[in-house]
Amino acid sequence: EPEVTQTPSHQVTQMGQEVILRCVPISNHLYFYWYRQILGQKVEFLVSFYNNEISEKSEIFDDQFSVERPDGSNFTLKIRSTKLEDSAMYFCASYLAVGKPQHFGDGTRLSIL
Amino acid sequence: DAKTTQPTSMDCAEGRAANLPCNHSTISGNEYVYWYRQIHSQGPQYIIHGLKNNETNEMASLIITEDRKSSTLILPHATLRDTAVYYCIVRVSYNTDKLIFGTGTRLQVFP
Numbered sequence: 001e002p003e004v005t006q007t008p009s010h011q012v013t014q015m016g017q018e019v020i021l022r023c024v025p026i027s028n029h030l031y032f033y034w035y036r037q038i039l040g041q042k043v044e045f046l047v048s049f050y051n052n053e054i055s056e057k058s059e060i061f062d063d064q065f066s067v068e069r070p071d072g073s074n075f076t077l078k079i080r081s082t083k084l085e086d087s088a089m090y091f092c093a094s095y096l097a098v099g100k101p102q103h104f105g106d107g108t109r110l111s112i113l
Numbered sequence: 114d115a116k117t118t119q120p121t122s123m124d125c126a127e128g129r130a131a132n133l134p135c136n137h138s139t140i141s142g143n144e145y146v147y148w149y150r151q152i153h154s155q156g157p158q159y160i161i162h163g164l165k166n167n168e169t170n171e172m173a174s175l176i177i178t179e180d181r182k183s184s185t186l187i188l189p190h191a192t193l194r195d196t197a198v199y200y201c202i203v204r205v206s207y208n209t210d211k212l213i214f215g216t217g218t219r220l221q222v223f224p
Contacts, residue, residue: 004156033211043157044199045211054212091156093212101147103214104156 001027012111021077021096023092032075033093087112117201122219131188133199138182150197191222
């Protein structure tokens with residue numbers, strides 16, 4: 001069964017450094033999402049992306065965050081200048097069409113030192 | 114999106130049916146009920162969704178009450194690998210909206 005894949009599984013970065021989290025959504029999917037989960041807390045929505053543009057973003061998704069779909073297969077989340085509070089699991093999700101379920105990757109654990 | 118209420122935790126013996134309730138009394142006519150689960154710190158896994166009819170797939174059954182104000186996810190023969198946090202989420206079917214996760218029900222399957 002097709003899967004959403006995320007790399008790396010664990011990323012350790014110094015505070016203030018830039019980090020790029022990568023996702024390969026399921027190949028024919030059209031809608032893409034990033035969520036995050038701080039340890040012990042709920043899964044929180046960050047941003048949705050459709051037709052090569054952001055369709056919605058949360059308050060968390062400030063100017064330090066950006067998303068890109070640089071080619072037909074990858075979907076990336078960039079954090080320009082990481083803070084300690086950016087430490088979390090970051091999940092990518094995709095789905096085919098409205099009314100269909102979202103499918104999630106297994107996440108990237110981001111640790112900011 | 115309508116809010117959902119789920120018990121914080123439940124236990125189930127291995128091999129028995131696990132029945133996970135969800136209350137969504139403010140659900141609108143165009144909102145579907147979705148169930149996901151999260152095993153340890155893995156990504157949320159889609160289980161099943163429905164509008165008003167009962168649904169069944171290879172993982173689970175979803176029973177929605179006639180007034181649609183509550184539903185039950187049934188895992189017919191729970192295994193230790195079903196130990197996870199289960200989330201009930203209501204979502205407008207035609208919307209590209211995000212999923213809003215609550216705290217879910219932590220299901221512990223014991224031998």
